[in-house]
Every structure is written in C-alpha cells, then in structure tokens.
Amino acid sequence: MPDFFSPNRPPKRVLVIKLRHHGDVLLTSPVFTVLKKNWPGVEVDALVYDDTQAMLTSHPSINQVHTIGRNWRKQGFIKQLTLYRALLNTLKARDYDVLINLTEHWHGARLARRLKPRVSVGFKPDKRSGLARRRWVKSFTTLYPAIQDNSRHMVEVNLDALRHIGIHPQTAEDKHTLFVPGEEAEASIAQKLADFGVTANSYVLVHPTSRWMFKAWTLDKLAATIDTLSARGLPIILSAAPSKEESEYMDGLRALLTQPYHDLSGQLNLKELGALMKHARLYFGVDSMPMHLASAVGTPTVAIFGPTGAIKWSPWGVQYRVITAGFTCQPCGKAGCGDSHVSDCITAITPQQVLSAIDTLLLENPA
Secondary structure, eight states: OGGGGGSOOOSEEEEEEEEEEEEHHHHHHHHHHHHHHHTTTOOOEEEEGGGGGGGTTOOOSSSEEEEEOTTGGGGGGHHHHHHHHHHHHHHHHHSSSEHHHHOSSSHHHHHHHHHHOOOEEEESSSSOHHHHHHHHHHHHHHOOOOOOOOTTTTTHHHHHHTTTTTOSSSSSGGOOOOOOOOOHHHHHHHHHHHHHOOTTSOOOEEEEOSGGGGGOOHHHHHHHHHHHHHHHHOOEEEEOOOOOOHHHHHHHHHHOOOSSEOOOTTTOHHHHHHEEEEEHSSSEEESSSSHHHHHHOOEEEEEEEEOOHHHHHHHOSSOOEEEEOOTTTOOOOOOOOOOOOOHHHHTTHHHHHHHHHHHHHHHHOOO
C-alpha cells in the first residue's frame, strides 16, 4: 500500500465517477459511505450524468455532485467543448488526490490524465485491445477487475475499486445502498397518502414497469395478483414513470383491475418516488431502477427477474424475494427471447408464485 494512504498523509478530496443509468448510479452509494467511514476528514464528490444526480444528492457522505449533460454531444462541437472545459476547470479547482472511475466511459480515463490525482482507479479492460487498451491502462495508477458476469453483486464489484487501494467496508451496513428523499419529497408524499386515507407502513407499492419494457410481466397475471391483494383489504398504490411506453402499459393494467387501488403513475419525481417507497410496507415490481430504490430506502421487496442476472442485480441490503421461472437459459442478457422484446422466462411466472413471496414478506413485516 503506498504511503499516500498512511494516517499521517490522508487524502483531502476524492472524485467518484459513474456515468451510467439511474440504477447503476444508485448502486455506487455504498462507495461513498465506505470512503467517508475510512477517511472521516476526506471530501468525497461524485460525477454523474445530469439526469441521474437525484440518486446521490443529500447522501450524507457526499460533498458535491458534479454533472455531465447527456445531451452535450447534440449541441455541436463548440458548445460541447465549452461545457466540458467549464466542468474540467471546476474539477481542477477541487484538486483531487484520488479519482475512482466506476464506468467504462472514456470521460473517466481522460479526467484521470487531466486532473492528475496522486491515485486513480479504473477497471481492467476486457473488451479493448491494442492502442485503446494501452491508453486506458496508462490513464490509471491502479486497476481492479470489473466482473461482468452474474457471479457477484454490482455493489460488491463497485467496492472492489476501493479494496484495490486498501479501503474495505467495516460492517455489513456500510455496504447498504442509500437514497435520501429529502424533506420536500417527504411532505409531498405525506399529503398524497393523507388524501388517499392511507397510513404509512400499511400499503403495498406496485411499480410494474421498467425503462426496458421487455422486463414487464403479463398484464392479466399482474392484474389478478393486484386484485387478490386488494380484495384482502391491503391498500395498493401504483406507480410508473411518465414515458409513453410505460403509460400505455399502465392504461392496459387499469382496464383489467376490478378491485380498489390508488394510482400515482407518472405523477412523481425521483425524490417523491423514493419517499413513497420508504413508507410502503412492501414493494413489488420487476428488475429495474425502482427496485433498487426500494432497497435503498429499506423497504422489503419482491421482484420478478427474467433475462438479467439475479445475483448481480438483485435487491440489496433488505428482506427480499426474487421470482424467476428457472429456465436454463437465464440470464441471457437479451431484450426478450431472441431480442424479440417478449421474455418467455417472465411470462411463465404465475400469480401464485408472486403471491406466495409477497405473503411471506408480509408475515415477516406486519403493519
């Protein structure tokens, strides 16, 4: 271990980079917790895409969240260069001692070279060769194996970047994901629950959609499951993103439901969705960012998994049940069978399987 990490010479500032989707960013939250716990005096910043920053804002171990716009590349070369230079100047002013790049994006490698931290961490490239591989490797002082298969949870893979510079989680709780909804979102959800006449820790939150809709369950089976739960007297609240595809799916679901439910689909921002999940007795959904959000606020979770790996992407740090069909081809990583956007391993799942898992968690978590 280099003497840079000695007690007499701790780092002052660390930059953690994760330029991916919302769920990917949320699964980095333990990295900040572990860094701050091991180096209490350090300032830890994040660099993420602008539309994902809500996943990390208000995290108690993060000092600043810097962003790159996903649409920068669409604004022309001169505008993109201006925006990137402004970001680079902001990051240079922070004078980072350590840079940790948790993504395959070249921005992380470029920043490692330009910011010149004493220690920079990136993953060992497995898809690059020749000059690109050599340039990537030379950008970092330390490389860690970013496991790509379904053998290890993504939270652990992210933490491996710290382990390779001598920083280790001290407790199991350090590894838990964390999402902070904030006072405004909490107040908004409290009012919505009051309007419904629903109390906290009494309702089942059903978020059956994903940005990749080939993960969604069959509508008739989902409706039958929701109706069964509602008929027992359990308050049901529906949520979904406002995208066209998810909205159409929710329209189809509402047309099939025969029992009472409450609906907040397309009406919540990310902070409000997190607050709604935080106060649910149980969350039911599919393998998706909202599933990880439920885990990050500590809500027991039941999730359907199909083409994606349930070991790498399962709920984390909470009581949970994962429902799979057990097909030998799982996980295939395809957008449905043969990329058809219909996953047989999902359509084969029955309401009885889901209800059994939900009942188990409800018994373990009484209202």
